[in-house]
Amino acid sequence: MTTPISERPTAPPEFNPTGTAALRDPASMYMQARTDNPVFWSPDLHTWIVTRRDDVDAVLMDWESFSCLGNGGSIPVPEGFAEVVPSSLMSKIMISMDPPEHTEARRVAQRGFLKPAIDALVPEIEARAHRIIDGFAASGAVDLMEEYCLELTTQTLMALLGLGDEDEQLMRTLRDDHFAILASGREPMEEPRRTQVWDRYARAQLRLRALVEERREGSGNDIITTMATARNRAGGPALSAERIAMHLTEFSAAGTDTTAQAIANAILFLSASPEQLAQAQADSSLWPRVIEETVRRRPSAPFASRQATRDVKISGVSVAKGDMLWLALASANTDPSHVKEPGEWNIHRENPEDHYAFTKGRHACLGQPLGRAQGAAALRVLFSRLPSLRAVPDAPQDFLPLAMLPIRRNLAVEWNSGDAQAQGPGQAS
Template identity: 70%
Template sequence: MTQLAGRPAPPSEFDLFSDAYLRDPASAFVRARKEAPVFWNEALGTWVVTRRADIDAVLMDWETWSCEANGGRLPVPDEYADVVPPELMAEIMIGMDPPKHTAARKVAQRGFLKPVIEALAPEIEARAHRILDGFAHLGAAELMETYCLELTTQTLMALLGLSAEDEPMMRQLRDDHFRVLASGREPMPEPERSEVWARYVAAQLRLRQLAQERRDGDGGDIISLMAMAKNREGNDALSVERIAMHLTEFAAAGTDTTAQAMANAILFLSDAPEQRAEAQADPTLWARVFEETVRRRPSAPFASRVATHDAEIAGVTIPEGDIVWLALASANTDSAAVVDPMRFDIHRDGLDDHDHYAFTKGRHTCLGAPLGRTQGAIGLRVAYERLPGLRAVPDQKQDFLPLAMLPIRRSLQVTWTPSDAKAPESKEH
């Protein structure tokens, strides 16, 4: 990494591993946007970009700002390099540039088209009710694992056409993939490194097996759609190795990010009871609740890129080969573009137009955004219909997997009044 004399430094209190950052990532950038909109973070060895206009420019210029940083620099242990070679890690969906990214996305997005997601909506709602049936009478629960992640995992299993025997693997894979992604900047100590990679490689082999088995099938699940896809020459569009890697990305992004957003929405609504009451009275507002939640606190606070040549951002020269982290949480709360940006407001202008960066922007806009939006809104609506007084326990201890790029909430303690809990409506679920 190039060392530059006099490179801009962050504000003295800036710390991506602090409790304050984990509690509210957006708050960490308020001072930086004013004093050092582009700065060097010594702890991570990356540049950090904080202003919305600058982030927008980087996201829209893939030729200058490559996605190679997301996969091409991940350290693969020598003992697994023959199974998961570094060049395969470089071909994760968020680690490719056109034209390779364009071809892979075209195949994968078939499983996330609007008709597919709309057809799945009744099943998402039915699963949400079934999950809540198990504990609605209790009056208190840890909701992250028991509901948010449970719902998103069950939905993913349905989308992939996987059976119960593969569910433990997929649940673990979501955490392991995020940890592997973070390892390029936040190395794993032993024995964690060996444990994570052993599970990760075993999951890759299982997913490759499933993709191969579905090559000649006729299923409508995402694995089958990717496995059966052909290129113009009539050959398989994607190798089983790449299919498995993309499925790994779906296991992480398709479960954890939406679950994180649902948990964050509950936290925001616990501090905004009047807006919670409005959404409970008007179910059409739940989509706006979800949208405002991911604007105010995106599940992934950063996107990363690498400079393909010396380039300038806000008067700062970024040398070729250096990595930049784009602070999406900062872009979403930049007062130069957003009115009263730190306020949680479900009536905010622009929400219907998705005027924020929670799912990034441009060629790498999140493939699963339609699923996340549908599932998040349904999951929240059903939870508050069944548990009208649902609220987060005040001042609970923070419980995160403390990764700067992807701080993952592991638990959320909530309460409600058992006598107010409602049975589902008469329609079958």
């Protein structure tokens, strides 16, 4: 039975996912809630918020009781674009499918993200990082978010997809458009932005579908060819061009922005912890730990969402069949019942990968090998070239304030301009 909204546990006053405090530190919203109201209702988002690690774990691991089907079906597609991007297609994004359909799509996509393939890509990521740094090393200050974090992740994505310069702007724009469209089910877009976003999005889908068809008989090792040439048991294409294009769209967003966010957040943490920065600079094996602790303390995507398929109770709270739940990953990662000194940023934790930044279970992030490898490589090269680099203290932080996926827009940094001459451009790490 559905609990009347007036009787549902209410959100604490500090719960404001698009407020300044939450954008800077999502975990700050849950310290009291985990004790007082571990599962509460957000009337603004029309969803339950789940805060405790044990509850988050239970939901993520029970796909039969907590479905992903509601994640794409609630996205409103404007009438003028429904022919190209019908609602039925939006419901086929990776985060909105359950087994067995999700299993087949993931099987096809995962071949492009296997760890050996990603590890082999690291020298290319490092070489691109050096070339990007060459362009601004002598300046002494830069907005690192645009000039390095997003630039590097975008270039890496272009290499993974086997795309040339002619598609670069399309992929850069598609990243933000996809996040905006995902959020529109809960945070509607206003005109004229709504039409502008959907127009670009539809044209991008058509371009990606054409690329898929061009590579159906290809022999390349890029992700588009890998997915386009995959065959089902009957010998036909495993996935349609429309489905592959939609999955490529997901990769363009998750594979660029979330990793760029992690790199930027790591620089903020390192700037506030000079002792741990010095340790990582002295021992390059610590850079993967820097990334792990960063995404534990401040996951790039602060929520994962599910829909209850039956009436259930979570921490004593009645959740009705059909209700949406947002799992607060930032809260689960800082739950003091599982993490010592959860608010501290410590790269020497005993189990550095024990967090939910990449979620868990059947929907664990496909691209996590890439995110981990690229994040560590980006930091390793950056601080080898510009060892004195630090975030500018008290610089304004600009975000695209989406509750589900807040996007950092800037990161002001500065360094001693002599670093560039001391290190030498293009030096191998």
